[in-house]
Amino acid sequence: MMDTFNQLLAGFATAGTPINLLWAFAGCALGTAIGVLPGLGPAVTVAMLLPITGQVEPTASMIFFAGIYYGAMYGGSTTSILLNTPGETGTMVTALEGFKMAKSGRAGAALASAAIGSFVAGTIATILVTLFAPMLAEFAVKLGPPEYFCLMLLAFTTVSAVLGQSTLRGLTALFFGLALGLIGIDQITAQVRYTGGILEFMDGIEVVLVAVGLFAVAEALYNALYEGRSEASMNKMNKAHMTRSEWRRSWPAWLRGTAIGFPFGTIPAGGTEIPTFLSYATERKLAAPEHKAEFGTTGAIEGVAGPEAANNAAVTGTLVPLLTLGIPTSVTAAILLSALQNYGINAGPQLFQTSSALVWALIASLYIGNVMLLVLNLPMVGLWVKLLKIPRPQLYAGILIFATVGVYGMRQSAFDLFLMYGLGLLGVVMRRYDFPTAPVIVGLILGPMAEAQMRNALSIGEGSFMVFLQRPMSATLLAVVLVVLVLPRLLARLKGSAAS
């Protein structure tokens, strides 16, 4: 414990240097901005900025990227409350009550509860990361290829079967992502696969390219094609302020939201959607009788406080599997992983030993970043709201410029820009027919890693698949995979009762 504390202090020393503070601030501000803006998420933004890994040193850029990641969650709630179009998927539930609160003139209270709740949850979750991540890393060192493969299998299952509406469409998206991951040179035998003689395919398909195409370009194309006539009305802002009774109603919801959100972030069950829905359902059930009527009518503050805390806790929680196991459980985490790979840093249990300075500076910067974001989002919320005034055509056309920088800057190939357009079209039809896109990204980045682990595991088992069942840990994990396939049916019911 003392050891952890000392390392954290050292982390603060690194993160507290003026240059790193500046990176943290830039990340938080940029994160808030893209969270507020519809059409740009943290994943795409980090993806587009990946070329900076060529120039900026690892600690600074990870602090910067992490700031973008959780800053987006703060900013997303602002859009959900004022515009009713969630800026982020994790802030979808916030729109349910937050928008209604704003409509009945309580926008300020909703914004305050969201920002302070995010701060409380983010800080508690960071403390939990500080305490548990090193312990988990120590344990994870003992895991072998069979266990890793099963963990990745679990991540695949949860991201494709649990998120989204349909398991079938989720799995289709996942296998498409795995197919994209097959292109290039096989890690183990150096066998060339699926390049069709095209030189650009030799290095494989970059996750940046797929993320930017599938999210940013698809968003612009979808908007031109279908969303032109959708009118969005904006709620009136007022001063971000909570009354005494609103404080009293908010804080238990923040704590419950954190308790629900953090575990969901840490297990490879990915995503912020489920914990926010769960938190919303809980708050609705636990609300005092005199406030129950506010749910779905004038807007209940608990319905903003809980989910907002849950999504921030979950986002921070996803750093645990990323840093200790090298397994990303969300799209943004997947892209953070590829940022680490750009530096030749292998995320995994050894990270706490080999790059301990980086990890602890990153964790320390989370504490600092949360404070910055509280300031950025409470007194300065009016500034961000101005971003919502950018006209839609200019906004999406501008996004295309940034998409070009990210994709072309990666390896200076115009071929990639054509590919980006193709993936953009794919993103449009996937959205139109309700296929989730996150499994494509997770499949693409985890696929090659999972394949290598599987083949190494089979080598240990001398070619027998029994190796996965003979080891207690991996057998347990396989059982969990089965449970996860059953659980969503249960959750769907919960979700249904929350929506009605």
Added chain:
Amino acid sequence: MNPSPQANAAAPDHRPGQLAMGIGALIVAAVLAYGAAAIPSDAGYAGVGPDFLPWVVSAALAICGVMLIWEVRTGGYRHMEEPSGAARGDWRALAWVSAGVLLNAALITTIGFILSCALCFALAVRGLRASEGKPIGNLRQTVKDAVTGIVIAAPVYWLFTKLLAVNLPGITASGWI
């Protein structure tokens, strides 16, 4: 999100598109299988070689494709969320935005990042404006859009080439335009 009966009547039939997605999955599966057949299966100690996962993914996608098509044949996709936005696509708007992105891809190495992106911006803005049902812009507006594009693209270009040493194409070797 229950659409009223009238809205339902006006809602487009998504099934042809859904069917196309299913067929698309089958085509990808077939391509994967065709490619997998050409990959050697040297397994070494592992028992499975580099062609193992390709076959698994191909088979899985084929199953997904068949099941998607089965869902379409039996009434359409299950648990479908009605997609956001208009029932009918605005293809003219899409064409403008597509032209922007594709011309950018085709011209970026010849006319440089800034001009190419400004062109992309101007074309995309036209398309997006058209999708809102507004006039897409006369000559004056177009010039204004192009200038806006340059004003966005140029600082980005300088930031990335000068500060971050990321290679982006220019017309001159100076790194300024």
